[in-house]
Ligand SMILES: Cc1ncc(C[n+]2csc(CCOP(=O)(O)OP(=O)(O)O)c2C)c(N)n1
């Protein structure tokens with residue numbers, strides 16, 4: 001319960017500390033908590049996380065209505081991870097993840113309409129309806145998927161870093177995977193090569209405590225994922241993944257390490273998934289209280305919201321305006337995804353080879 | 355304007371569920387995203403969320419109601435300020451009801467709904483003693499019973515895989531096994547297919563009998579090196595000293611709307627490998643009898659199941675020890691005009707087509723391979739000698755598929771008896787698309803089988 005302890009203590013002390021940090025926010029000096037964000041940064045983190053939250057809630061509802069089929073893995077609860085990472089990364093850096101990918105795509109700036117229409121399997125979807133929730137890509141946004149095979153993205157993400165190293169173009173690959181995926185063998189084959197060849201890849205392990213119904217402690221001999229690179233000499237950190245400030249700060253350090261040519265870096269993001277693994281979930285492997293406690297005490301969006309009100313004196317009305325703006329975008333995406341036509345039958349045979 | 359709340363689906367294969375709990379009462383204010391109820395199937399629970407703001411005006415299906423059909427009206431939410439007492443009497447078209455214009459999951463439209471169809475009779479052609487009592491069972495239960503029975507009778511048998519123990523199986527095939535046999539024999543693994551497949555093969559080399567569940571066979575690709583290089587070849591490489599009595603089992607092929615990486619049919623892949631046995635049942639009785647046989651067999655057996663078939667009910671003989679022979683096909687329907695060969699879910703297309711063909715006066719003989727390797731070529735050839743025509747049906751890809759093999763065998767062994775070329779009905783030669791309409795097109799359908807039969811019978 002490292003997340004709980006850490007986030008809890010920050011919350012208690014945050015107003016004073018953040019106040020101090022505000023005056024000195026250009027310094028990289030660490031206060032007791034993570035480095036404070038500027039007002040603009042807080043607002044944009046709030047908006048970006050809220051966008052993911054509302055989008056995912058809508059996707060969940062549309063699934064229940066039969067508009068989305070198959071598997072649909074929601075990112076609700078984990079928003080601070082990808083948003084904080086993106087705050088620290090630069091244009092040109094790549095992102096790759098597994099099937100819990102909607103949040104990553106939105107954070108990469110991909111069009112919510114295109115994402116939602118892919119969930120409904122329509123021609124206007126990012127994969128023209130052919131990929132679905134788990135399989136989306138964007139060359140333009142340097143988003144490399146969207147992968148349904150647990151662990152596969154780790155090797156692919158290392159390959160993105162290989163290309164960056166080969167071209168010597170200064171880009172960094174942000175390779176996301178879960179606590180469950182972290183046990184796949186190919187992860188360690190890649191850790192070895194990444195360090196051996198000094199590839200610029202940040203391995204972002206999203207430890208949301210469960211892989212389907214399996215708690216981390218039931219599947220992992222070493223539950224401190226930041227140590228998973230130790231035998232390869234890859235540095236690692238455990239990060240409070242519910243606190244977007246902590247994520248951004250750690251991400252900056254990790255990305256700089258990669259850009260300096262020092263090789264890979266591991267960030268274990270301690271986070272939590274509020275919803276079931278996919279839409280169908282037996283919900284028997286954890287208690288309702290546990291979920292409720294995380295939501296109430298560590299919600300990543302609520303943390304920012306509180307700071308915006310208490311420290312930055314932003315009015316409820318201003319926040320409401322952000323909320324309704326986000327809601328408009330999500331509703332427009334849902335409308336588009338519902339009314340957009342299915343792909344033309346001739347699409348069945350396109351895109352197999354080029 | 356009031357809003358209709360319909361019974362949601364947890365998955366495209368769900369048809370009904372239980373309404374376990376209401377979390378809001380009539381008259382309660384509701385915000386978008388509020389959880390208003392909990393629903394449940396044998397596999398999962400889900401929370402029903404409100405889509406819009408309003409007041410829960412009326413609960414139409416009380417908590418504790420079982421078997422509520424998907425899309426049934428369960429509650430009405432009145433818009434803010436609307437008269438709650440009036441709401442419900444005349445609900446207008448509502449956002450929730452807009453559901454599923456195109457995305458209605460008509461994917462396996464040709465597969466009979468699992469609910470309570472007439473349970474097909476099981477003709478075991480002499481495999482069951484006369485007068486044996488038959489009991490209805492889902493394939494899911496039959497598979498579970500097969501494992502449980504073999505575990506009871508042989509201490510060396512154990513089950514291993516992802517989510518097989520505490521979670522009771524991702525598809526609930528191992529339900530109850532942990533409770534009966536304990537964690538020594540029902541073992542949850544991390545997500546490490548390559549590693550645990552190797553561990554199971556290693557254990558099998560010492561004579562233990564692992565039943566290894568892959569959550570789906572798509573994930574067995576992580577482990578295929580051990581299935582082929584370690585399990586299938588060791589007996590040969592050791593000059594017959596060291597066998598590998600292991601069963602690799604799990605759902606194979608397309609489920610519904612899960613996309614290209616989760617929908618592949620591996621029948622042809624494993625069928626290619628000497629040293630493996632490959633079994634793929636189409637009904638509950640075969641599933642039980644063949645899984646028991648697979649567990650007892652001294653060789654590595656790849657046992658390919660199908661998620662869509664798991665919930666289907668069939669008649670299963672009530673016997674202490676019902677074991678079927680591996681390598682023997684079953685004539686599921688006799689006929690004289692055309693032979694249709696299939697297996698697993700392909701049998702649902704084949705049998706439906708045979709019914710339709712009967713109405714056209716064409717009598718199809720339908721052969722269920724049951725075992726893909728070794729293939730019961732004799733049964734196919736005997737039938738083709740009689741009918742002079744052969745059609746194969748499978749969901750896998752056409753090139754080098756099971757149909758291609760059957761076609762070659764028929765040409766080699768019954769060329770002179772053929773009155774028409776063999777026709778292969780297969781999944782289309784494309785990765786599985788996600789879009790509902792494209793997925794439907796990618797899979798075979800009953801119409802294609804009927805058309806093929808008419809073509810080869812020139813009718
Ligand atoms: C190779 C492989 N094995 C199994 C699965 C089935 N599966 C999908 S997600 C999942 C759990 C992964 O958990 P984790 O890595 O912790 O990610 P999270 O879902 O928590 O984001 C499993 C077992 C798969 N998709 N691929």
Ligand SMILES: [Mg+2]
Pocket residue numbers: 178179180206207208209210211212
């Ligand atoms: Mg996880």
